[in-house]
Amino acid sequence: GAVVSQHPSRVICKSGTSVKIECRSLDFQATTMFWYRQFPKQSLMLMATSNEGSKATYEQGVEKDKFLINHASLTLSTLTVTSAHPEDSSFYICSASEGGRRQPQHFGDGTRLSIL
Amino acid sequence: AQSVSQHNHHVILSEAASLELGCNYSYGGTVNLFWYVQYPGQHLQLLLKYFSGDPLVKGIKGFEAEFIKSKFSFNLRKPSVQWSDTAEYFCAVRGQTGANNLFFGTGTRLTVIP
Numbered sequence: 001g002a003v004v005s006q007h008p009s010r011v012i013c014k015s016g017t018s019v020k021i022e023c024r025s026l027d028f029q030a031t032t033m034f035w036y037r038q039f040p041k042q043s044l045m046l047m048a049t050s051n052e053g054s055k056a057t058y059e060q061g062v063e064k065d066k067f068l069i070n071h072a073s074l075t076l077s078t079l080t081v082t083s084a085h086p087e088d089s090s091f092y093i094c095s096a097s098e099g100g101r102r103q104p105q106h107f108g109d110g111t112r113l114s115i116l
Numbered sequence: 117a118q119s120v121s122q123h124n125h126h127v128i129l130s131e132a133a134s135l136e137l138g139c140n141y142s143y144g145g146t147v148n149l150f151w152y153v154q155y156p157g158q159h160l161q162l163l164l165k166y167f168s169g170d171p172l173v174k175g176i177k178g179f180e181a182e183f184i185k186s187k188f189s190f191n192l193r194k195p196s197v198q199w200s201d202t203a204e205y206f207c208a209v210r211g212q213t214g215a216n217n218l219f220f221g222t223g224t225r226l227t228v229i230p
Contacts, residue, residue: 004159032216036220043120043219045220049216095160101148101216102167104162107159110159
């Protein structure tokens with residue numbers, strides 16, 4: 001089946017650091033990738049949608065300068081949390097789709113980000 | 117605004133018991149509906165989906181869900197649960213047209229006692 005690899009699985013860093021999270025589709029070409037954020041006991045909230053070679057589309061309330069998304073190839077998207085602060089601590093999950101509405105989203109294992 | 121409500125936060129059942137997890141949604145238009153499962157330490161996996169046609173949808177591992185349009189519901193069912201069904205279950209909705217975004221419920225944790 002389709003596999004999405006997300007790295008790192010966990011990161012702990014100091015306030016003010018920038019953190020990059022990678023999302024790779026291992027055995028398919030991901031035309032579209034999604035980035036979600038999940039707070040404890042809450043649902044996954046979509047942050048942005050990225051199509052390969054295009055700028056990401058951010059959801060309302062998500063700062064595009066804070067959460068930089070790059071989708072430069074059909075197998076890799078990155079999310080960079082710039083100048084991270086404790087309130088950015090959360091669980092970040094990516095998913096990837098081959099494109100088209102009939103294609104399912106395949107999810108990564110998520111990244112637990114803790115900012116001290 | 118779009119939203120998905122899962123009524124049960126944590127359900128505890130004995131093996132062989134029947135399962136029904138509630139999901140109600142609010143969306144201004146025709147929808148596609150999904151149930152995802154997340155086993156401990158694993159990523160989200162698609163259990164089943166509804167796009168159109170027969171409102172009773174069968175998924176993997178003996179799960180099924182019924183779309184009741186008049187009730188805006190898409191409840192997940194399984195006649196006899198197993199210990200291996202212990203997981204977190206998420207209901208999600210998407211508009212049938214437009215953006216391919218999924219809106220998720222808060223999830224229901226299912227614990228099956230052997």
